[in-house]
Amino acid sequence: MNFSQYTKEFSENIKLAYPVILGMLGHTLIGIVDNIMVGKLGSTELAAVSLGNSFIFVAMSLGIGFSTAITPIIAEADAENDDKKIRSAFHHGLLLCTILGVALFVLIVLAKPLMYLMHQPKEVVDLANPYIDWVAFSLIPVIVYQGYKQFADGLSETKYSMYAIFMANVVHIFFNYVLIYGVWIFPKLGILGAALGTVISRIMMVVFMHYILKYNKRMKIYFKDFSFKQIKKSMIRKIVNLGFPSAMQMLFEVALFTAAIWLSGTISKNSQAANQIALTLATMTFMFAMGLSVTAMIRVGNQKGLNDYKNLVVVAKSIFLLAIIVEIVFALFFILFHTYLPHLFLDMENSNQILDNKEVISIAAQLLLVAAVFQISDGIQVVVLGxxxxxxxxxxxxxxxxxxxxxxxxxxxxxLGLYTNLKAAGIWIGLLAGLTSAALFLYIRFHNLTKKLIKINNRLTN
Incomplete structure (x- = not known):
């Protein structure tokens, strides 16, 4: 096959991917806004929010991973023009997402005592406790929202979740500001205000998503006739069988990066700060690969519904190629600016921080060189997974x-991190090794599986 067969798919890939990318960057912005606004209250408050969010992030990754099961089922049914199957997958998926959201909320609240076992300062844990209660509650609307999002994504309508995230950011910034600092008629609640701002914005996000889809000309037919009598074990089993392994995949990766934060902290506070800088930058660029991963899930699901496995391979490989090109651009960007980018995250005017800043910049610059390479591995593994x-x-x-x-x-x-002189860079070399292994073996799995499916399909059609 010639190169142009892949590149001609690029415009369709980008059309589906860019709203997902912008939506994911919007999700990231919610966390950044919390850190900036709470950071002005003091380091204890910032540490409490950071500790609380680390709990929430693990639970959210499980919920988001599980909800991805809805998209391929709906994408396949959409290609088959099977409205009944689309409605069924949507209703069952939404019900399961609601149950999972409530379960994760309860689980996080019950897990709070673990904070006291993590050797965190008592004043940080005391502040984090009420914060976690409220932000854990926001997991319910977040996971329900994912049910709507994955439904719309499955129908190749990726822009609606982007609109919902943008709206949520506006609401979040407003309520954070007035509730953290006590503006106008609103009480000054400190970090509790940040938690309430998150809850309100996420509830609004679900309400907005519900109404924008319910009154959409194409999608309103799927909102009719919801009844518990129509809930079937077969569809629940199908979503759970797809959702549980997907949730585990996401959990394994999130846990690995969380472990990298913990390992960096055991080396030194400057290693941890450098790790956070490099991780923030790598996360921002990773959103582009995630957008293409969702595109792969939708378009491959469509081709599966059409039973066109030869074109499925062309479509998938076009997305892999696009991801590699995008990640190489980011890799070059990291290499060119690896000594400059860390400055953006530090107070370079503070004379008391000169020595610490110098060490953080030196470590972060090394990590960005490793990140430049693992951008490519990370991009490949996530799109092949999609x-x-x-x-x-x-x-x-x-x-x-x-x-x-x-x-x-x-x-x-x-x-490498704890027993060699590589220290923080050694931790990231381990991340690179893990992501490269995943990329290689997932691609082999995709290649072998599609080869087998093409053979079976040829046999059936001949």
């Missing part, structure tokens, strides 16, 4: 990601 989800193949990829991140990646991070 394509496999589109094929509704999730169990084997779950095992692949566990082995790649925790049998290959983590031991290398642990050894």
């Amino acid at each position: 394509a496999l989800r589109g094929l509704q193949d999730v169990k084997i990829p779950m095992y692949i990601t566990f082995v790649a991140y925790w049998i290959v990646g983590f031991p290398i991070s642990f050894y």
